[in-house]
Amino acid sequence: MTTLRDMRLECATATRVLAVAGLFDMHGHISIRQGDMMFICDRGASRLTVRPDLISSVRISDGKQLSEALPPSETALHLAAYRAKPEVGSVAHFHPMYATAFAVAGKPLEVASNAGAFFGGTIPVHDNPELIRTDELGAPVTRDMGAASAVLLRGHGALVVGGDVHECVTAALYLEESAQRNYLAANLGKVKAYNADEIRRVREMLASRFVIEKTWLYALEKARVAGALADLD
Numbered sequence: 242m243t244t245l246r247d248m249r250l251e252c253a254t255a256t257r258v259l260a261v262a263g264l265f266d267m268h269g270h271i272s273i274r275q276g277d278m279m280f281i282c283d284r285g286a287s288r289l290t291v292r293p294d295l296i297s298s299v300r301i302s303d304g305k306q307l308s309e310a311l312p313p314s315e316t317a318l319h320l321a322a323y324r325a326k327p328e329v330g331s332v333a334h335f336h337p338m339y340a341t342a343f344a345v346a347g348k349p350l351e352v353a354s355n356a357g358a359f360f361g362g363t364i365p366v367h368d369n370p371e372l373i374r375t376d377e378l379g380a381p382v383t384r385d386m387g388a389a390s391a392v393l394l395r396g397h398g399a400l401v402v403g404g405d406v407h408e409c410v411t412a413a414l415y416l417e418e419s420a421q422r423n424y425l426a427a428n429l430g431k432v433k434a435y436n437a438d439e440i441r442r443v444r445e446m447l448a449s450r451f452v453i454e455k456t457w458l459y460a461l462e463k464a465r466v467a468g469a470l471a472d473l474d
Protein backbone atom coordinates (compact mmCIF):
# COMPACT_ATOMS: atom_id res chain seq x y z
CA MET A 242 0.00 0.00 0.00
CA THR A 243 1.26 3.48 -0.86
CA THR A 244 1.61 5.55 2.30
CA LEU A 245 1.51 9.32 2.61
CA ARG A 246 5.24 9.19 3.30
CA ASP A 247 5.78 7.28 0.04
CA MET A 248 3.82 9.96 -1.84
CA ARG A 249 5.88 12.75 -0.26
CA LEU A 250 9.13 10.94 -1.07
CA GLU A 251 8.01 10.37 -4.66
CA CYS A 252 7.06 14.04 -5.05
CA ALA A 253 10.33 15.28 -3.51
CA THR A 254 12.28 12.96 -5.82
CA ALA A 255 10.43 14.08 -8.97
CA THR A 256 10.89 17.74 -7.97
CA ARG A 257 14.65 17.30 -7.60
CA VAL A 258 14.82 15.30 -10.86
CA LEU A 259 13.22 18.18 -12.79
CA ALA A 260 15.49 20.72 -11.08
CA VAL A 261 18.61 18.73 -12.04
CA ALA A 262 17.20 18.42 -15.59
CA GLY A 263 17.24 22.23 -15.71
CA LEU A 264 13.46 22.57 -16.07
CA PHE A 265 12.82 23.87 -12.54
CA ASP A 266 14.77 26.74 -11.01
CA MET A 267 13.50 28.65 -7.98
CA HIS A 268 10.08 28.18 -9.58
CA GLY A 269 8.34 25.09 -10.93
CA HIS A 270 6.34 22.36 -9.25
CA ILE A 271 5.17 18.83 -9.94
CA SER A 272 2.22 17.28 -8.13
CA ILE A 273 0.98 13.73 -7.72
CA ARG A 274 -2.63 12.74 -7.17
CA GLN A 275 -3.82 10.09 -4.73
CA GLY A 276 -7.60 9.91 -4.48
CA ASP A 277 -8.89 13.37 -3.55
CA MET A 278 -5.44 14.54 -2.42
CA MET A 279 -2.51 16.01 -4.29
CA PHE A 280 1.08 16.33 -3.11
CA ILE A 281 3.30 19.23 -4.17
CA CYS A 282 6.45 20.94 -2.93
CA ASP A 283 6.30 23.74 -0.38
CA ARG A 284 6.04 27.23 -1.86
CA GLY A 285 9.42 28.38 -0.55
CA ALA A 286 11.39 25.10 -0.67
CA SER A 287 14.48 24.74 -2.86
CA ARG A 288 13.51 22.52 -5.76
CA LEU A 289 17.02 21.00 -5.63
CA THR A 290 16.93 19.85 -2.01
CA VAL A 291 13.23 19.64 -1.04
CA ARG A 292 12.61 16.91 1.52
CA PRO A 293 9.46 14.80 2.08
CA ASP A 294 8.50 16.86 5.16
CA LEU A 295 8.37 19.94 2.89
CA ILE A 296 5.86 18.36 0.54
CA SER A 297 2.45 19.86 1.13
CA SER A 298 -0.89 18.17 0.60
CA VAL A 299 -4.07 19.74 -0.70
CA ARG A 300 -7.60 18.36 -1.06
CA ILE A 301 -8.52 18.46 -4.74
CA SER A 302 -12.30 18.86 -4.44
CA ASP A 303 -12.20 22.10 -2.43
CA GLY A 304 -8.52 23.19 -2.51
CA LYS A 305 -8.13 22.94 1.29
CA GLN A 306 -4.52 22.86 2.52
CA LEU A 307 -4.05 19.68 4.60
CA SER A 308 -0.42 20.01 5.68
CA GLU A 309 1.73 22.53 7.48
CA ALA A 310 3.88 22.94 4.36
CA LEU A 311 2.43 25.70 2.15
CA PRO A 312 1.39 24.79 -1.40
CA PRO A 313 2.74 27.02 -4.22
CA SER A 314 0.82 30.14 -5.17
CA GLU A 315 -0.18 28.60 -8.53
CA THR A 316 -1.66 25.41 -7.06
CA ALA A 317 -4.90 26.33 -8.86
CA LEU A 318 -3.28 25.16 -12.12
CA HIS A 319 -2.92 21.66 -10.70
CA LEU A 320 -6.36 21.56 -9.09
CA ALA A 321 -8.05 22.61 -12.34
CA ALA A 322 -6.28 19.86 -14.31
CA TYR A 323 -7.17 17.14 -11.78
CA ARG A 324 -10.79 18.25 -11.58
CA ALA A 325 -11.24 18.33 -15.36
CA LYS A 326 -9.23 15.23 -16.26
CA PRO A 327 -9.89 12.13 -14.13
CA GLU A 328 -7.25 10.17 -16.08
CA VAL A 329 -4.47 12.55 -14.96
CA GLY A 330 -2.33 11.39 -12.04
CA SER A 331 0.45 13.99 -12.13
CA VAL A 332 0.77 17.64 -13.22
CA ALA A 333 3.83 19.88 -13.66
CA HIS A 334 4.07 23.64 -14.10
CA PHE A 335 7.36 25.34 -14.92
CA HIS A 336 8.99 28.09 -16.96
CA PRO A 337 11.42 26.25 -19.29
CA MET A 338 13.58 28.46 -21.52
CA TYR A 339 12.61 27.27 -25.01
CA ALA A 340 8.97 26.30 -24.49
CA THR A 341 8.45 29.64 -22.74
CA ALA A 342 10.03 31.41 -25.74
CA PHE A 343 7.13 30.03 -27.83
CA ALA A 344 4.75 31.20 -25.09
CA VAL A 345 6.32 34.68 -25.16
CA ALA A 346 5.87 34.79 -28.94
CA GLY A 347 2.29 33.53 -28.48
CA LYS A 348 3.07 30.75 -30.98
CA PRO A 349 1.54 27.27 -30.56
CA LEU A 350 4.23 24.57 -30.60
CA GLU A 351 3.86 22.55 -33.80
CA VAL A 352 4.88 18.92 -34.08
CA ALA A 353 8.05 18.90 -36.19
CA SER A 354 10.19 16.37 -34.27
CA ASN A 355 9.71 13.00 -32.63
CA ALA A 356 9.73 14.63 -29.19
CA GLY A 357 6.85 16.81 -30.34
CA ALA A 358 4.92 13.81 -31.66
CA PHE A 359 4.77 12.52 -28.07
CA PHE A 360 1.96 15.06 -27.52
CA GLY A 361 -0.09 13.89 -30.49
CA GLY A 362 -0.64 17.38 -31.92
CA THR A 363 0.11 21.09 -31.70
CA ILE A 364 0.42 22.45 -28.16
CA PRO A 365 -1.92 25.43 -27.74
CA VAL A 366 -1.25 28.75 -26.00
CA HIS A 367 -3.44 30.02 -23.16
CA ASP A 368 -3.58 33.75 -23.78
CA ASN A 369 -3.84 35.13 -20.22
CA PRO A 370 -0.35 35.97 -18.85
CA GLU A 371 -1.50 36.39 -15.20
CA LEU A 372 -0.21 34.04 -12.50
CA ILE A 373 -2.88 31.35 -12.08
CA ARG A 374 -3.81 31.74 -8.43
CA THR A 375 -7.56 31.13 -8.39
CA ASP A 376 -10.02 28.49 -9.59
CA GLU A 377 -11.54 31.13 -11.89
CA LEU A 378 -8.17 31.55 -13.64
CA GLY A 379 -7.29 27.83 -13.54
CA ALA A 380 -10.34 26.34 -15.25
CA PRO A 381 -9.82 28.20 -18.59
CA VAL A 382 -6.21 26.92 -18.77
CA THR A 383 -7.45 23.33 -18.70
CA ARG A 384 -10.17 24.23 -21.21
CA ASP A 385 -7.55 25.63 -23.60
CA MET A 386 -5.43 22.51 -23.10
CA GLY A 387 -8.37 20.47 -24.41
CA ALA A 388 -7.39 16.91 -25.29
CA ALA A 389 -3.67 17.83 -25.41
CA SER A 390 -1.41 16.85 -22.51
CA ALA A 391 0.33 20.24 -22.44
CA VAL A 392 -0.49 23.91 -22.80
CA LEU A 393 1.73 27.01 -23.02
CA LEU A 394 0.89 30.00 -20.82
CA ARG A 395 1.53 33.21 -22.76
CA GLY A 396 4.61 35.09 -21.56
CA HIS A 397 4.86 32.77 -18.56
CA GLY A 398 5.57 29.04 -18.93
CA ALA A 399 3.92 25.69 -19.48
CA LEU A 400 1.70 23.05 -17.91
CA VAL A 401 2.02 19.34 -18.68
CA VAL A 402 0.01 16.38 -17.41
CA GLY A 403 0.53 12.62 -17.31
CA GLY A 404 -1.28 9.50 -16.20
CA ASP A 405 1.38 9.11 -13.51
CA VAL A 406 4.48 10.90 -12.31
CA HIS A 407 6.87 9.10 -14.68
CA GLU A 408 4.73 10.07 -17.67
CA CYS A 409 4.47 13.66 -16.44
CA VAL A 410 8.26 13.98 -16.06
CA THR A 411 8.67 12.47 -19.54
CA ALA A 412 6.18 14.98 -20.98
CA ALA A 413 8.05 17.85 -19.29
CA LEU A 414 11.35 16.72 -20.84
CA TYR A 415 9.83 16.17 -24.29
CA LEU A 416 8.06 19.51 -24.24
CA GLU A 417 11.32 21.38 -23.79
CA GLU A 418 13.16 19.14 -26.28
CA SER A 419 10.46 19.73 -28.88
CA ALA A 420 10.57 23.51 -28.35
CA GLN A 421 14.36 23.61 -28.51
CA ARG A 422 14.47 21.58 -31.73
CA ASN A 423 11.78 23.73 -33.41
CA TYR A 424 13.56 26.89 -32.28
CA LEU A 425 16.90 25.73 -33.69
CA ALA A 426 15.34 24.43 -36.91
CA ALA A 427 13.51 27.74 -37.42
CA ASN A 428 16.94 29.35 -37.78
CA LEU A 429 17.50 27.12 -40.81
CA GLY A 430 14.15 27.92 -42.42
CA LYS A 431 10.50 27.11 -41.82
CA VAL A 432 10.04 23.95 -39.76
CA LYS A 433 8.55 21.01 -41.65
CA ALA A 434 5.55 20.05 -39.52
CA TYR A 435 4.47 16.41 -39.29
CA ASN A 436 1.13 15.55 -40.84
CA ALA A 437 -1.54 13.75 -38.81
CA ASP A 438 -0.50 10.32 -40.05
CA GLU A 439 3.19 10.95 -39.26
CA ILE A 440 2.29 12.16 -35.77
CA ARG A 441 0.16 9.06 -35.16
CA ARG A 442 2.84 6.64 -36.38
CA VAL A 443 5.67 8.24 -34.39
CA ARG A 444 3.53 8.66 -31.28
CA GLU A 445 2.57 4.98 -31.34
CA MET A 446 6.23 4.09 -30.90
CA LEU A 447 7.25 6.92 -28.60
CA ALA A 448 4.41 7.21 -26.11
CA SER A 449 4.88 3.61 -24.94
CA ARG A 450 5.36 2.56 -21.33
CA PHE A 451 8.84 1.30 -22.21
CA VAL A 452 9.98 4.69 -23.52
CA ILE A 453 8.35 6.53 -20.61
CA GLU A 454 10.15 4.32 -18.05
CA LYS A 455 13.45 4.65 -19.94
CA THR A 456 13.12 8.44 -20.01
CA TRP A 457 12.25 8.59 -16.30
CA LEU A 458 15.18 6.30 -15.45
CA TYR A 459 17.61 8.50 -17.39
CA ALA A 460 16.42 11.63 -15.59
CA LEU A 461 16.42 9.88 -12.21
CA GLU A 462 19.94 8.53 -12.67
CA LYS A 463 21.17 11.90 -13.90
CA ALA A 464 19.99 13.38 -10.59
CA ARG A 465 21.47 10.47 -8.62
CA VAL A 466 24.86 10.71 -10.36
CA ALA A 467 24.86 14.46 -9.66
CA GLY A 468 24.50 13.61 -5.95
CA ALA A 469 21.11 15.36 -5.75
CA LEU A 470 19.28 12.35 -4.27
CA ALA A 471 21.89 11.15 -1.78
CA ASP A 472 19.96 12.19 1.34
CA LEU A 473 16.72 10.61 0.08
CA ASP A 474 18.10 7.05 -0.24
Ligand SMILES: [Zn+2]
Binds near residue numbers: 315334335336398
Ligand atom coordinates in the same frame (compact mmCIF):
# COMPACT_ATOMS: atom_id res chain seq x y z
ZN1 LIG B 1 4.30 30.04 -13.15
